[in-house]
Amino acid sequence: TVGFSQVGAESDWRTANSQSMKDTFSKENGYDLIFDDAQQKQENQITAIRNFIQQEVDYILLAPVTETGWDTVLQEAKDADIPVIIVDRMVDVSDDSLYTTWIGTDALCEGRKAAEWLNGFAEAKGIAASDIHIADIQGTIGSTAQIGRTKGLEEGVDKYGWDLVAQQTGEFTQAKGQEVMESMLKQYDNINVVYCENDNEAFGAIDAIEAAGKTVGSDIANGEIMVISFDTTHAGLQDVLDGKIECDVECNPLHGPRAEELI
Numbered sequence: 399t400v401g402f403s404q405v406g407a408e409s410d411w412r413t414a415n416s417q418s419m420k421d422t423f424s425k426e427n428g429y430d431l432i433f434d435d436a437q438q439k440q441e442n443q444i445t446a447i448r449n450f451i452q453q454e455v456d457y458i459l460l461a462p463v464t465e466t467g468w469d470t471v472l473q474e475a476k477d478a479d480i481p482v483i484i485v486d487r488m489v490d491v492s493d494d495s496l497y498t499t500w501i502g503t504d505a506l507c508e509g510r511k512a513a514e515w516l517n518g519f520a521e522a523k524g525i526a527a528s529d530i531h532i533a534d535i536q537g538t539i540g541s542t543a544q545i546g547r548t549k550g551l552e553e554g555v556d557k558y559g560w561d562l563v564a565q566q567t568g569e570f571t572q573a574k575g576q577e578v579m580e581s582m583l584k585q586y587d588n589i590n591v592v593y594c595e596n597d598n599e600a601f602g603a604i605d606a607i608e609a610a611g612k613t614v615g616s617d618i619a620n621g622e623i624m625v626i627s628f629d630t631t632h633a634g635l636q637d638v639l640d641g642k643i644e645c646d647v648e649c650n651p652l653h654g655p656r657a658e659e660l661i
């Protein structure tokens with residue numbers, strides 16, 4: 399019996415991650431999976447873990463919403479002798495023995511790749527660093543994916559001297575991504591790069607840019623707004639093919655088989 403506490407269903411990536419777990423830990427494969435969708439709330443995840451402990455599951459899989467705040471409940475799982483595998487995002491705990499292992503996202507590496515790509519693009523096109531005006535639509539604040547991707551961008555800003563115009567969370571959702579982009583476009587008229595910390599935010603940002611009568615694309619010296627994203631979902635890659643997203647950094651959600659191998 400495996401208990402899986404999922405952050406939520408905020409993105410297409412997350413849906414694929416859940417499906418991978420469900421496909422792997424299926425009845426046909428000999429498992430009993432207790433799946434809990436926490437709807438992006440840490441308190442729901444803590445309740446789910448306590449329920450898993452009460453039900454005496456054999457393993458707990460935790461995809462944590464944010465990094466901090468797990469010490470107490472993970473100590474409870476340890477006291478109950480239930481191994482905990484952290485999936486996708488990381489936890490920041492005082493004692494590493496509170497979990498067995500972690501499989502997941504190297505979000506800082508992803509952020510750095512995006513920043514290096516942008517620098518390569520600017521160099522190839524002869525665009526000065528001071529002419530690059532970036533809006534950063536961040537992920538859920540305090541999550542590993544947000545911390546790493548934001549840091550990767552900020553390192554690029556420090557290294558290359560780009561103009562970081564604005565930063566605000568879009569909670570990894572399309573609706574919030576759209577809302578944040580709308581308000582940034584009203585506030586600043588010079589944004590020519592939007593760094594969306596996942597694909598769903600990018601879909602929302604593209605809608606907002608087009609609704610404002612602007613064009614997404616790579617001709618940023620002539621008024622177009624370039625979209626950079628993360629995840630490489632099917633729809634994200636379609637937007638790359640259609641020229642709406644210029645750079646989409648891969649983050650693989652298919653953790654089910656990896657978790658099974660570890661177990």
Ligand code: AHR
Nearest residue numbers: 409411412487543570596
């Ligand atoms: O933790 C991984 C991130 O979480 C994905 O990039 C995002 O789409 C999801 O919501």
